Structure formats: C-alpha cells, structure tokens
Amino acid sequence: MVFYFALRIAHLLPSQLDAPKPDTDIEQHGDNNNSQVNHLDEPLIPNEPPPGELLSNGSTAFVTRIKYGLVLKTPRYSWWHLSAEPTRDLVKDIKKSFEVEEQILQILGPHPRVIPFLGVSHNPRGLQFAEANGGNLQAFLDQHIGTTSPALRLKWCSQAAEAVCFIHQKGVIHSDLRVENFLLHNSDLLLCDFGGSASGTIDGGHLPDSGFFNPSKPWVSTKATDIFSLGSVFYTIMTDHWPYRSPGQFTSVEDKLSYCDMVDNLFSSNNFPPTEELVGGSVMKGCWLEQYKSVEEIIHDLVSLIRI
Known part of the structure; x- marks a missing residue:
C-alpha cells in the first residue's frame, strides 16, 4: 500500500490582530538568475536558511524568525538554481508545495482561524508569516x-x-x-x-x-x-x-x-x-x-x- 508521508515543518505565528508588517529589509523583487544549464547530473543545491533564529529545520523547508513577530518559511533546496530540477522528484515536490501554498493563501485571505500570511519574499525566497506564541x-x-x-x-x-x-x-x-x-x-x-x-x-x-x-x-x-x-x-x-x-x-x-x-x-x-x-x-x-x-x-x- 502506498502511504502519503508528506515531509513536514512546524510553523509559528500569532493572531491576525497583532500580525506585523512584512520586513522591508527582505527584498520583494524577483532575482534575475533565470539562466538554465542542461546538465542532468548536476547535484542538488542545498538552500541555506536566512539570517535569524532557526525555529524549524525540516526535510523540505526551514522556518526562521526574521524579527520579533515575523517568520520566513524557505525551501531546503534551491530549484531556481538547479538545471536538473525537472528530473528531481524531491525538488519538484518542494517547488510545487510552495507554489500551491501561496496560491491557496491568496484565495483564502485573512481569517481569525487561518495562518496570517504576510506575503512572498523573493530574496531570500520564501513565504512570510506572523509568529505564534504557542507553537503547534x-x-x-x-x-x-x-x-x-x-x-x-x-x-x-x-x-x-x-x-x-x-x-x-x-x-x-x-x-x-x-x-x-x-x-x-x-x-x-x-x-x-x-x-x-x-x-x-x-x-x-x-x-x-x-x-x-x-x-x-x-x-x-x-x-x-x-x-x-x-x-x-x-x-x-x-x-x-x-x-x-x-x-x-x-x-x-x-x-x-x-x-x-x-x-x-x-x-x-x-x-x-x-x-x-x-x-x-x-x-x-x-x-x-x-x-x-x-x-x-x-x-x-x-x-x-x-x-x-
């Protein structure tokens, strides 16, 4: 039997009322590194967590406190630098997960019972959230x-x-x-x-x-x-x-x-x-x-x- 073992991380965020603004120090413009080299044997390129306090070190993503009340979820592997991404199931899955999560959060909008989404960061790439004081x-x-x-x-x-x-x-x-x-x-x-x-x-x-x-x-x-x-x-x-x-x-x-x-x-x-x-x-x-x-x-x- 096939099991769906999604690789997880634990987010941390606060209530909608005290959600901080996205960090203006995090670049909000896309990078220009769109070059692709077709080397199918290129190794996976780990993505380092951004500066800050590392709150979660999962198999597919990091969650880092950028400043008080603001956390950033970043992927473990950098698909935007990996020319072999189409052949790498793990990297494809991580990329899809981040894309889907962003789309779903935009559909949902704010709600008192849903994670407060504070926008996309492009450099470092990731999703910005408010921080909870009780964990998961x-x-x-x-x-x-x-x-x-x-x-x-x-x-x-x-x-x-x-x-x-x-x-x-x-x-x-x-x-x-x-x-x-x-x-x-x-x-x-x-x-x-x-x-x-x-x-x-x-x-x-x-x-x-x-x-x-x-x-x-x-x-x-x-x-x-x-x-x-x-x-x-x-x-x-x-x-x-x-x-x-x-x-x-x-x-x-x-x-x-x-x-x-x-x-x-x-x-x-x-x-x-x-x-x-x-x-x-x-x-x-x-x-x-x-x-x-x-x-x-x-x-x-x-x-x-x-x-x-």
Whole structure:
C-alpha cells in the first residue's frame, strides 16, 4: 500500500490582530538568475536558511524568525538554481508545495482561524508569516499530557471546525488535517500548512496521514476527506494521542510504518477507537462514519456540547 508521508515543518505565528508588517529589509523583487544549464547530473543545491533564529529545520523547508513577530518559511533546496530540477522528484515536490501554498493563501485571505500570511519574499525566497506564541498544537499536547481541561479541549475542537468550515466555503480542501497543522496563539487555534491543499485546478497532490484518512475510500481530495480527518483531530485533542496509539512521538521510521500499517487496516474495515466515554465522542464517530455532509453540521453539534 502506498502511504502519503508528506515531509513536514512546524510553523509559528500569532493572531491576525497583532500580525506585523512584512520586513522591508527582505527584498520583494524577483532575482534575475533565470539562466538554465542542461546538465542532468548536476547535484542538488542545498538552500541555506536566512539570517535569524532557526525555529524549524525540516526535510523540505526551514522556518526562521526574521524579527520579533515575523517568520520566513524557505525551501531546503534551491530549484531556481538547479538545471536538473525537472528530473528531481524531491525538488519538484518542494517547488510545487510552495507554489500551491501561496496560491491557496491568496484565495483564502485573512481569517481569525487561518495562518496570517504576510506575503512572498523573493530574496531570500520564501513565504512570510506572523509568529505564534504557542507553537503547534501537537507539540503542546505532547508536552502537557493529561493536564488540559476538557473545556479548553472542546474549544479547540470547535475552533478547528471553524477553520475547516471557512476554507470549504472558499472552495479549498486542506487534505492534510492533523493536530500539528493547527497552531496556538493565546490559547486559540490557527490552521496552517496549505502546500498539499486543493482548490479547483490547484492540487497539492497530498492525502492525509494514516490515522487521519480512510484508505478504503477514493484516494482523491474532497470535503469528505477533511471531515473524516476532523474526527481524528478531535480524538487527538481530547485524548492527547492519535487513534490506536499511545501519547508521545514516534521513536523511529519503523515505529511510524508499523503504526500506519495497523491503523490503515483497522480504518479500512471501519474499525475505529471507542469514543463513548469521550466528550464529543459522538461527533468523532459521526466524522469517521460519514454522518456529516458539511462542517457546519459538525459546528452545530459542537456548540451544543459547549452549552451543556
């Protein structure tokens, strides 16, 4: 079975209200290095992170704090200098991810539950965002196992649904929903990482991770894909761990592969974790069992729980 292991980074950003202006010291004009040399054996050219505090050193991108409140996401490899780019799958994927993310963010525009996008930087090349003071939600849960109040967890579930509802209204499918792609600022959630998203003819070409996707369903990005993922996002928020997994990070590639095999087999047979004793458990099951046709219906049920 093929697995969609997108290579990830963790963004950091703040709320829309205190988002800083893009750094005027970062050049906003394209470079003139458009020359191409047709040497198919040219090696990959690593791209160095820009000056500043390196916040994330991922397999495909860096996230660097340029100044207080402003971070820059830059690609690990420089496709604009690589003449062999058409033959390099990794470089092509990175380039596509950055292009798709920029297009999707422009479609979405500002929203209280979506990453504040502050524009494109051309030198160094990358995407500029505001900076959150809480990092990503997955890291927070890993570091605070069993200590978060049910009320705050339920609030996060509602905010996650609000974010997905908004992007669906704008014609965007995230297609990579998991807890790591929600960021914390002042205890509120913001959705990020749109490099694998889809909207009309724009297609990032991703599907969610195992545990957030039912492999028995068609392998295409639809609103139903996001709704299913939300069930696992809610489950993780309420339990501090992914479906059929203990809390904490994967210890190795083998550990993750083993988990993916196991959870894919279970989900393919419509076997999902018990949720009867969990706050919002019926909503989780409803997402997994395709009982919801829209995220608006999910929000309605979550709001009812909050009012209890």
